[in-house]
Amino acid sequence: MxxxxxxxxxxxxxxxxxxxxxxxxxxxxxxxxxxxxxxxxxxxxxxxxxxxxxxxxxxxxxxxxxxxxxxxxxxxxxxxxxxxxxxxxxxxxxxxxxxxxxxxxxxxxxxxxxxxxxxxxxxxxxxxxxxxxxxPERFDYHVAAAASLVYQTAWHSLITRGNLRPGENVLIVGASGGVNTASIQIAKLAGANVLVVGSESKKLELAESIGADILIDRSKSENWSTDAFMLTNRTGVDVVVDNVGTTFPLSIRSLRKGGRLLTVGNTAAPKFEIDNRYIFAKHITIIGSTMGTLKDFDEVMSLVVTGKLNPxxxxxxxxxxxxxxxxxxxxxxxxxxxxxxxxx
Ligand SMILES: [Zn+2]
Missing domain, CATH: 3.90.180.10 (Medium-chain alcohol dehydrogenases, catalytic domain)
Incomplete structure (x- = not known):
């Protein structure tokens, strides 16, 4: 072979x-x-x-x-x-x-x-x-393969561990990438309001085309945690999806009191400094995970093959x-x- x-x-x-x-x-x-x-x-x-x-x-x-x-x-x-x-x-x-x-x-x-x-x-x-x-018969093998790892990973993080609820504000750090695009779609399906921070206008437009509600261009707004705060009636977002790593300080500042930071990876770098005062004073929960369970996989692939989630x-x-x-x-x-x- x-x-x-x-x-x-x-x-x-x-x-x-x-x-x-x-x-x-x-x-x-x-x-x-x-x-x-x-x-x-x-x-x-x-x-x-x-x-x-x-x-x-x-x-x-x-x-x-x-x-x-x-x-x-x-x-x-x-x-x-x-x-x-x-x-x-x-x-x-x-x-x-x-x-x-x-x-x-x-x-x-x-x-x-x-x-x-x-x-x-x-x-x-x-x-x-x-x-x-x-x-199912005739379901595209390429679409199925494309969905498998990233959708179970995003589903496990957002739904199983993150307990995302309808009406919550979710900020996704990064407009492209397989897990981020899966996260945008899963968050929308869960009834959340989705904010996306990205650096390229073309990728932000594409994020909008798959459901992102609010776009933050970090090439124009370096301190995007302020944007997240202002865009949520001076409250902060309920959940941040951060798989970049080095952006944790801004992600934590973007969260409301009691907010959750979800992470499944670090595309930029694994080591960085965090100011612990923002974590305890704001009652922040950091939830890490990797991949998903068999149940997550079945649930999310059922949504993919019925066209509710589209890689x-x-x-x-x-x-x-x-x-x-x-x-x-x-x-x-x-x-x-x-x-x-x-x-x-
Ligand atoms: Zn085992």
């Missing part, structure tokens, strides 16, 4: 289009012929590597993928050859105390497709069926062109999800 893998960490040129042995399903596994994979910023981080990351090389990147089942291992019931599926990258063991409590994303033996184990930039992949969501699609490359796809994401040229077309 064909796959994209790398033998050493580095720039996009380390990605190789390779011939690998065809996998054979073991007990409790299904073999999926992937039609589409979607990129996440995590793919770039894994390719580049970081101190302490100890991957078995060569490594196949990619967390998101969708396709059809072409073989079923022993002991698998309820899944058949020809079933159309999308993969859930959050790999819980299914047996530890967290998994049994329905908190798969806190699993004691947690893995992430494309990060800790080989991923979806490949023609064929083996997965246990608990990782699959069944797609923003950027550009599609062939599997062979994965390097170009990585370069587009690296240069931040995209709005929405970049996908790879795998079907021959």
């Amino acid at each position: 064909k796959a994209i893998h790398f033998n050493e960490h580095g720039p996009s040129s380390v990605l190789e289009y390779a011939d690998l042995p065809m996998p054979v399903p073991g007990a409790s596994q299904v073999l999926i012929k992937l039609h589409a994979a979607a990129l996440n910023r995590m793919d770039l981080f894994v390719r580049t590597g970081w101190p302490g990351l100890n991957l078995a090389l060569p490594h196949i990147p990619g967390a998101d993928g969708a396709g059809e089942i072409i073989a079923v291992g022993e002991g698998v019931s309820g899944w058949h050859i020809g079933d159309r599926v999308v993969a859930n990258a959050n790999l819980g063991c299914g047996t530890c105390d967290y998994c049994l409590a329905g908190q798969d994303n806190r699993c004691r033996n947690w893995h992430l497709l494309g990060e800790t184990v080989n991923g979806t930039y490949t023609e064929f992949i083996l997965l246990p069926p608990r990782q699959l969501f069944r797609l 923003v699609m950027d550009k599609t490359f062939s599997l062979k062109e994965a390097r170009l796809a990585h370069e587009r994401l690296e240069r931040n040229k995209q709005f929405g999800k970049i996908t790879l077309s795998i079907k021959k």
Whole structure:
């Protein structure tokens, strides 16, 4: 089978289009012929590597993928050859105390497709069926793959952990990016009023086109926490979604008393200073999470396949062109999800 893998960490040129042995399903596994994979910023981080990351090389990147089942291992019931599926990258063991409590994303033996184990930039992949969501006939594999990681992550953060309520004001820091665009749509679906702070007018316009109510251009307004305060009748917002990291000080200042700051990542940098006085004096709650539970995944993918949530699609490359796809994401040229077309 064909796959994209790398033998050493580095720039996009380390990605190789390779011939690998065809996998054979073991007990409790299904073999999926992937039609589409979607990129996440995590793919770039894994390719580049970081101190302490100890991957078995060569490594196949990619967390998101969708396709059809072409073989079923022993002991698998309820899944058949020809079933159309999308993969859930959050790999819980299914047996530890967290998994049994329905908190798969806190699993004691947690893995992430494309990060800790080989991923979806490949023609064929083996997965246990608990990782699959069944797609309706004719539902676009690219849209399904594009939704999988970012929508479950945003849903878990905003709804399951963040307890977002109708009428609340949510400020999303960053107008583009998969999790941010998913967050805009999920917040609107939950009945919230959505403010978005961004630096490019084109990306802000696109944020508005998918439901953002109020746009704050930080190229014109450096201290956007003041805008957030003024735009909410001098109260501050109920919730901030901040996956940038270094913007935490402004995010905390944007919150009303008793507000929640939600975070699932740090696209800028992981380390920065926070003035603790703003946290205790304003009764702020900081809620961190990563990925989602199986229940989150089922709930949010049901909304995607029924058209209530619509992933923003950027550009599609062939599997062979994965390097170009990585370069587009690296240069931040995209709005929405970049996908790879795998079907021959
Ligand atoms: Zn577990």
